[in-house]
Amino acid sequence: MNKNGERLLFEISTPGASAVDLPECDVPEAEFDPALSTYTQSGLPEVGQLDLVRHYTHLAHRCFSVDGNFYPLGSCTMKYNPKVNEWAAGLAGFANVHPLQSEHHVQGLMELLYLLRMYLAEIAGLDEVSLQPCAGAHGEWTALKVIRAYFADRGQEKRRIVLAPDTAHGTNPASCAMCGASVVTIKSLSNGLTDLEDLKTHLSDEVAAIMVTNPNTVGKFDRMIAQMAEMVHRAGALLYLDGANMNAIMGITRPGDFGVDIMHYNTHKTFSTPHGCGGPGAGPIAVRKELSPYLPVPQVVKQGEKYAWDFDRPKSIGKVRSFWGQVGVLVRAYAYIRACGAAGLRDVSETAVLAANYVAQRIKHVYALPFGPKDGSPMASNPCAHEFITVPRAIIDRGVTIMDVAKALIDRGYHPPTVHFPVHDCLMIEPTETESKATLDGFAETLLELAEQSERDARPFKEAPVRQVVRRLDEVGAARKPVLRWTGAQG
Amino acid sequence: MDYVQITQKQRDEMLRAVGASSMEDLLRQVPDELRLKRELKIPQGMDELALRRHLEDLAAQNSSADGQVCFLGAGAYDHFIPAVVDHLAMKAEFLTAYTPYQAEASQGSLQAFFEFQTMVCQLTGLDVSNASLYEGATAVAEAALMAANTTGKREIVVSRGVNPDYRRVLQTYLSGMPLSYEEVGLKHGVTDSQELEAALEEDTAAVIVQSPNFLGHVERVETLARFARANESLAVQVFNPISLGLLKRPGEMDVDIAAGEGQALGTPMGFGGPYLGLFATKERYVRKMPGRLVGQTVDAEGRRAFCLTLQTREQHIRREKATSNVCTNQGLMAMRASVYMAAMGAKGMRRVAQLCFNKASYLANQLKAAGVSLKYPKQPFFNELLVELKRPVEKVLPEAEAEGILAGYAVGKDYPELGNCLLVAVTEKRTKEEMDRLVSVLK
Amino acid sequence: MALPTDRKYLQTHEWHLVQGDTVTIGITQIAADELTDITFVDLPEVGDPVKADQPFGEIESVKATADLISGISGKVTAVNEELAANPGVVNRDPYAAGWMLKVKMSDPSEMGKLLAADEYSKKAGH
Known part of the structure; x- marks a missing residue:
C-alpha cells in the first residue's frame, strides 16, 4: 500500500484488461444508428479479475463492520445480521423472480409478504401494514401522506401542522416539509419526557399529528404516552410513532395498545436486516383500520387460498415506489421473525434492555447519566430502555471533547456511539441484545480506562485515531472545495 | 433462535x-x-x-426466471451478473457496516462510493453523482423536486413515454406540494415534441423524458433538452444505464439531471427490490442535489482520504430545510453496481449494450419474417421491442408461459391505445434459440 | 473582540453599516465562531431585491447551516466575490474583509429598528 492508501480503480486501470468473459454473439452484428450513438469514450476503468478482487478485498479491510466490531450506536441498533437470512435472500425462488410475473408464478413470495404484513401488524398492535416504503424516512413520508389523505377525506385539509419533540430525529421535520406540512417543536422536560403542558398549548384544529419516538431518543419509555394519546385524539389529531426503538418493546407493549394510530418500522433496527454501508433499508408502516384505505397501492391480500395484489383502493395515496417493496430486505426480516418466534422476539427486547442497563450500571460512576438514577442508586431504581445517554462532564472538563472520545474508541476497535444526539456533548449508547457479556464488559472497561486516561493526560485524545489507515480528516477542506469524482488530475 | x-x-x-x-x-x-x-400471535x-x-x-412456490426464458422488462431486466459481483459486493465487511459517518473507520466503503460516483459520472457524462438513491421511480421524483427547488418554478412537464409507474410515483410526490404535474402525449411512440413545446410555460421547472422510453424507443433528447433550455427549465432524462454503452450520454445532450434505475448493473431482479436509484447532474446544481455525497480530502498527515461531505444539504442537519428527507443510500446495491461497472470496464459496457441491440435486432427481423410487426417499425430501439400481436395478448401470454417463456409486458394496462401490444425485452442472456422459440409462440 | 459600535445589528447576528444610502451587511464574530469553519456562503446577485427581516442567503459550515437575514429592504449593488473562493475570510475578519452584501436602501427608516451594539451584545448573551 502506498502513502495514499489503496489506489483507486482508475489508477489501476490497464487499457485492454477485463474481469468478465461475455458470451459470443450467436446472431448477426447489427449497426446502431451512429447519429444516436455516443461519440466519446466513457473512461470507465479496465481491470483484470484478480486485481479487481484484491481491490475490493483491500477496501473491505478498511471498514469497520458488525461482523468485526462492536457498534454501540444509539438509536441505530446495529445488531448481528444472521447468516441464514443472507442465504434465504439469495434463493433463486426469491432473488431471480421478475416483479411482473403472473401472480400464480409468485405465490410463495406473496405468501411471505402477506405473513410478514400480519406479523408486523401484530407486533405493532395495529390493523394493517404496507410493506412498500424503501427505508425509514420513506416510511415516514408515506405515513404523512396517508395522514394527509385521511384528513382531506374528512374535509379537514387545514390540519397541516405536525408536532415533534425537540429530541426528534432530523428526518421527521424533513419528511414533513416534503409533504407540505409545517413542523412545530414541542419541548421536553428535564426528565427527558415530552412536556404535556407545552403539547396542550400547541394542539388545535390545525394539527394533523404528533410524531413521537417511544422509547424516546434519550432512552426512556414515556410513561405518559397514553395520556398524550388521549389529548391528541381529543384534539382530533393522530399519534404517529417513529418506530426506531421498537427493539426495546417487542412483546412487552404494543404501539397500538398505547394509543398510536400510525407508525413506521426500520427493518434494519428491529429485524436484523444488514445495514450495508447505508442501505438498502425498508420502512414498512402500520396503521389503525381507519387509516388503511389510504395506504399505497397495491396491497398484498389473501383471496381464499390464493394471494393477490389489490390495486382497487380508490382512497389510496397512490404509488410510492416502483413494483412492490424492498423484497430482498423483507425476506430477511421475515426469516428473522420466524427464527425468533413470539418468545424469541420478547427475549430480544428484554435482553436489549438488560444489556443497556448493565453497561450503564458499569460506567455510571464516571459517565454521568442525565436521565438515570440518583448517584449511588442502581439502574433498576430508574432504568433505561434499550439505550441510554451519558454526558461525561468530568471528562469534557479536562479538555477532551466527545468527538475525541469517539475517535479514541475507534483506535480500541469500537465503533463510537452516537454523539451529540439528541443533546449536545452526549454519547448515546445502545449495546443491542446480540452482544456477549464479555463484549459488554470489555466496552465498559474501555470507557472507564479512557476516563482515567483523560485524568492523566488529555493530549493523546487529540491525536486519535492513530491506529487506523487514516488519521482525522480535513472535513472543512472537503466541503470548501468539493472533489466528488476522480478526474485523473489528482495525487 | x-x-x-x-x-x-x-x-x-x-x-x-x-x-x-x-x-x-x-x-x-x-x-x-x-x-x-399475552404472547405475540406469531408462531414459535x-x-x-x-x-x-x-x-x-416458499421459494419453491415461485417460478424463478432461471427456469424460464425471460423477455419481461418494463423497468427490471434479466442481465448476466458475473460471479465476482456477488462475491465482492456482498463481503461481510460491506454487508454489515454502518453508514460511513465515522470516516476513519470507513475508508473502504467511502472509497468504493467515491469510485461509484465517478463511474456514474463517466457513464452519464455528467459532472456529479450522489452515492445513490432508493430506486428509479423515487430518483425521478427527487429530480422533479430538485428542479423546482433550483429554478423556483412550480410546474413539472412529463412525457407519457416515462415509465407509467414512475409517473404515478411522481404524482404521489407532487400531490400536496405547491407543484403541478402536466403530461405530454406520444406521437408514433415517442414524445410529441410540438405538444411538449406548447406545454412549456414560464413556470415550468422541469421537462422529464425517458430514453429509451417505456415503449423501448430512443427519444430525440437533444431537441427536448433544447426546448427546456430555451424556457429556462431543467431537462431531466430518465435513463437505462446499460443503454449508455451505445447511446449518447445525457451529458452529451445538455441534460441537466439524469435519473434512473440501476438494477441492470449487477442487481438481481429480486421481485422488484431492493434496487438502485442513479442520480447525476451538472456541477452548478450540486448543492441542491439530494442524497449522500462522498468527497476526497486529506488526513492530518496529508494522505488522501474520503469522507461524507456537503452534509448540510441533508436531513440530519437541515431538518425541514433539507434538499430531501433521504437518509440512506442503497449502499449494497451501489457496491454491486460499482463492481459490475469495474468488472465490465469501458469495453465490456459497450459490448453488453451491443449484444442487447444485436439480439433485439435479430428478434425484430425474425418477428417481421414471421408476419408479426413492431407497432412503430420506424422508431429506433435499444433492447425493448413494442410488438403488435395478431392474436389477443391475454391468449398469447398464457400460451407462452406454458412453454416456459415470459413473453413480455402487456402495455395496454397503461396505454389503452396500445391494447394488443407486448413490450419484449432482450438482454445479452437471450440466445438465438430462445428468440426463435418466442417467435413461434407469438406468430 | 470588541463589537464595532459604528454599525447596527439584528438578533440573528447580521451587522449593518450605513454609508450614505448604502448599507454593507455581514455577520458578527459571535455568529462566525458559533458556526465554526465556514465552508460556503450563498449570496444573491447584484440587482436582486432584498427585504427587511427576510433571508437573502445562506451560510454553511461542515456541521451547520443558517439563513442570512437582512435588516433592511433595497437592491443589491455589490456582493463580496472573495467569499466564493475563500469563505474562511468570514471567520478571520467578519467585520471588514468578510463583508457580504452592499444594499441600496429603499427605506432608510428601517435602520431605526435595528439593535445598537450594546443591545445586540446583551441579546446574544455575550
Whole structure:
C-alpha cells in the first residue's frame, strides 16, 4: 500500500484488461444508428479479475463492520445480521423472480409478504401494514401522506401542522416539509419526557399529528404516552410513532395498545436486516383500520387460498415506489421473525434492555447519566430502555471533547456511539441484545480506562485515531472545495 | 433462535449487577395498563434447519426466471451478473457496516462510493453523482423536486413515454406540494415534441423524458433538452444505464439531471427490490442535489482520504430545510453496481449494450419474417421491442408461459391505445434459440 | 473582540453599516465562531431585491447551516466575490474583509429598528 492508501480503480486501470468473459454473439452484428450513438469514450476503468478482487478485498479491510466490531450506536441498533437470512435472500425462488410475473408464478413470495404484513401488524398492535416504503424516512413520508389523505377525506385539509419533540430525529421535520406540512417543536422536560403542558398549548384544529419516538431518543419509555394519546385524539389529531426503538418493546407493549394510530418500522433496527454501508433499508408502516384505505397501492391480500395484489383502493395515496417493496430486505426480516418466534422476539427486547442497563450500571460512576438514577442508586431504581445517554462532564472538563472520545474508541476497535444526539456533548449508547457479556464488559472497561486516561493526560485524545489507515480528516477542506469524482488530475 | 448470546447464568448476574431481582424490575418503566398480557400471535421460533426447509418451500412456490426464458422488462431486466459481483459486493465487511459517518473507520466503503460516483459520472457524462438513491421511480421524483427547488418554478412537464409507474410515483410526490404535474402525449411512440413545446410555460421547472422510453424507443433528447433550455427549465432524462454503452450520454445532450434505475448493473431482479436509484447532474446544481455525497480530502498527515461531505444539504442537519428527507443510500446495491461497472470496464459496457441491440435486432427481423410487426417499425430501439400481436395478448401470454417463456409486458394496462401490444425485452442472456422459440409462440 | 459600535445589528447576528444610502451587511464574530469553519456562503446577485427581516442567503459550515437575514429592504449593488473562493475570510475578519452584501436602501427608516451594539451584545448573551 502506498502513502495514499489503496489506489483507486482508475489508477489501476490497464487499457485492454477485463474481469468478465461475455458470451459470443450467436446472431448477426447489427449497426446502431451512429447519429444516436455516443461519440466519446466513457473512461470507465479496465481491470483484470484478480486485481479487481484484491481491490475490493483491500477496501473491505478498511471498514469497520458488525461482523468485526462492536457498534454501540444509539438509536441505530446495529445488531448481528444472521447468516441464514443472507442465504434465504439469495434463493433463486426469491432473488431471480421478475416483479411482473403472473401472480400464480409468485405465490410463495406473496405468501411471505402477506405473513410478514400480519406479523408486523401484530407486533405493532395495529390493523394493517404496507410493506412498500424503501427505508425509514420513506416510511415516514408515506405515513404523512396517508395522514394527509385521511384528513382531506374528512374535509379537514387545514390540519397541516405536525408536532415533534425537540429530541426528534432530523428526518421527521424533513419528511414533513416534503409533504407540505409545517413542523412545530414541542419541548421536553428535564426528565427527558415530552412536556404535556407545552403539547396542550400547541394542539388545535390545525394539527394533523404528533410524531413521537417511544422509547424516546434519550432512552426512556414515556410513561405518559397514553395520556398524550388521549389529548391528541381529543384534539382530533393522530399519534404517529417513529418506530426506531421498537427493539426495546417487542412483546412487552404494543404501539397500538398505547394509543398510536400510525407508525413506521426500520427493518434494519428491529429485524436484523444488514445495514450495508447505508442501505438498502425498508420502512414498512402500520396503521389503525381507519387509516388503511389510504395506504399505497397495491396491497398484498389473501383471496381464499390464493394471494393477490389489490390495486382497487380508490382512497389510496397512490404509488410510492416502483413494483412492490424492498423484497430482498423483507425476506430477511421475515426469516428473522420466524427464527425468533413470539418468545424469541420478547427475549430480544428484554435482553436489549438488560444489556443497556448493565453497561450503564458499569460506567455510571464516571459517565454521568442525565436521565438515570440518583448517584449511588442502581439502574433498576430508574432504568433505561434499550439505550441510554451519558454526558461525561468530568471528562469534557479536562479538555477532551466527545468527538475525541469517539475517535479514541475507534483506535480500541469500537465503533463510537452516537454523539451529540439528541443533546449536545452526549454519547448515546445502545449495546443491542446480540452482544456477549464479555463484549459488554470489555466496552465498559474501555470507557472507564479512557476516563482515567483523560485524568492523566488529555493530549493523546487529540491525536486519535492513530491506529487506523487514516488519521482525522480535513472535513472543512472537503466541503470548501468539493472533489466528488476522480478526474485523473489528482495525487 | 433469537441470536442472543448471553446465557441464563450471565443474565442473572447482570440483573443482580443493576439491582434488579428479576427482569420485571427493568420492565416496570412501561405502565402495567399498557403491557401486553399475552404472547405475540406469531408462531414459535424455528431452528435453522426447520427455517431453511420452510423458506425453501416458499421459494419453491415461485417460478424463478432461471427456469424460464425471460423477455419481461418494463423497468427490471434479466442481465448476466458475473460471479465476482456477488462475491465482492456482498463481503461481510460491506454487508454489515454502518453508514460511513465515522470516516476513519470507513475508508473502504467511502472509497468504493467515491469510485461509484465517478463511474456514474463517466457513464452519464455528467459532472456529479450522489452515492445513490432508493430506486428509479423515487430518483425521478427527487429530480422533479430538485428542479423546482433550483429554478423556483412550480410546474413539472412529463412525457407519457416515462415509465407509467414512475409517473404515478411522481404524482404521489407532487400531490400536496405547491407543484403541478402536466403530461405530454406520444406521437408514433415517442414524445410529441410540438405538444411538449406548447406545454412549456414560464413556470415550468422541469421537462422529464425517458430514453429509451417505456415503449423501448430512443427519444430525440437533444431537441427536448433544447426546448427546456430555451424556457429556462431543467431537462431531466430518465435513463437505462446499460443503454449508455451505445447511446449518447445525457451529458452529451445538455441534460441537466439524469435519473434512473440501476438494477441492470449487477442487481438481481429480486421481485422488484431492493434496487438502485442513479442520480447525476451538472456541477452548478450540486448543492441542491439530494442524497449522500462522498468527497476526497486529506488526513492530518496529508494522505488522501474520503469522507461524507456537503452534509448540510441533508436531513440530519437541515431538518425541514433539507434538499430531501433521504437518509440512506442503497449502499449494497451501489457496491454491486460499482463492481459490475469495474468488472465490465469501458469495453465490456459497450459490448453488453451491443449484444442487447444485436439480439433485439435479430428478434425484430425474425418477428417481421414471421408476419408479426413492431407497432412503430420506424422508431429506433435499444433492447425493448413494442410488438403488435395478431392474436389477443391475454391468449398469447398464457400460451407462452406454458412453454416456459415470459413473453413480455402487456402495455395496454397503461396505454389503452396500445391494447394488443407486448413490450419484449432482450438482454445479452437471450440466445438465438430462445428468440426463435418466442417467435413461434407469438406468430 | 470588541463589537464595532459604528454599525447596527439584528438578533440573528447580521451587522449593518450605513454609508450614505448604502448599507454593507455581514455577520458578527459571535455568529462566525458559533458556526465554526465556514465552508460556503450563498449570496444573491447584484440587482436582486432584498427585504427587511427576510433571508437573502445562506451560510454553511461542515456541521451547520443558517439563513442570512437582512435588516433592511433595497437592491443589491455589490456582493463580496472573495467569499466564493475563500469563505474562511468570514471567520478571520467578519467585520471588514468578510463583508457580504452592499444594499441600496429603499427605506432608510428601517435602520431605526435595528439593535445598537450594546443591545445586540446583551441579546446574544455575550
